[in-house]
Amino acid sequence: MPTNALRAAARLTPWLLAAQWFLAGAAQAAAPAPAAATPVAPLVADRHIDAGDLNVGYADLGPADGEVVILLHGWPYDINSYAQVAPQLAARGYRVIVPHLRGYGSTRFRSADTPRNGEPAALATDVIALMDALKIERATLAGYDWGARSAAIVAAQWPQRVKALVSVSGYLIGSQQASRKPLAPAAELQWWYQFYFATDRGRDGYAQYTHDFAKQIWRLASPQWKFDDATFARSAAALDNPDHVAITIHNYRWRLGLAEGEAKYAALEQRLAQAPSIGVPTITLEGDANGAPHPLPETYAAKFTGKYEHRLLRGGIGHNPPQEAPQAFVQAVVDATRL
16 A cells, blocks of 8 residues: 555656656757647646536646645636646646636536626636635635636635735736726727627627637737647637537626626625735736737736736747746746745
8 A cells, every 4th residue: 555655756757757858858959949839748627526606627736735726727728728837836746726617628517507607706706616625725826817817806805715826917807897998999909809799799600610719819819929720729629618608708798797797796796896905925927929908017016915026928928828938937836836
């Protein structure tokens, strides 16, 4: 019968080997290659657990007793944004949880009667429900896009559950009230898809052309990221979830006040509408070629009242830093846990 230490080592070994293989390949390369050009083993959400309204599909890497890091993906991406990040963190001794958000991959609603709700409070509450189901009292949260927003909400409203935060594009907590304010034309243009989704034509178009739409968003959001078809296809499969279109449409319609939320989240949304500060240790990241709508760092720095650092990722990094700059993202997570 193996000891606990041997069992933990056995569980960690595949991820150590994966990280060593990646690092060795990078060291031998004559010049840095785009992330998509490096062969990457896909992340597989081979674990499932009932958590709140969902049966969550998730990947679980690293030692079972390691310090926990939860990585949250964005729209329209999936857990494979962390296909390089997660093994490297596991190799450093962290337990790494990477869930599919509601409406993605192998995550499913437990009841057909549950509203397919994409409002921010619901997505953030999913994170707490997952932590409760896995009996994780406290974790470092890291994310981008929808994942960064959920991580920030949890850090603001449940700070006792968050050791540290890594947030791409900084402070993304918003409200319906804020979303009603018109922007300058150039800024409104960046939100073209939100207005498209407000129409039945947009809903039907997204349902019919989900993969084509997602690839267009990837290209616009990360204009210098030369991902290949295989990299895209690996993540696009997660968008075939039966609830994906409904969750996406509701999310963007809710922001404009065109769709109702659930009453059980109303109090939380009211608190979020006050733009609460975040006091947990935080590192925010921004790519120097982020083509998606995002706030300027100077507009949100004051919202982080604890230990705080902002990092600009140079070299043509776009909206998806964990996949475009995995080494920098890993370092940010490690450094955040030590703030």
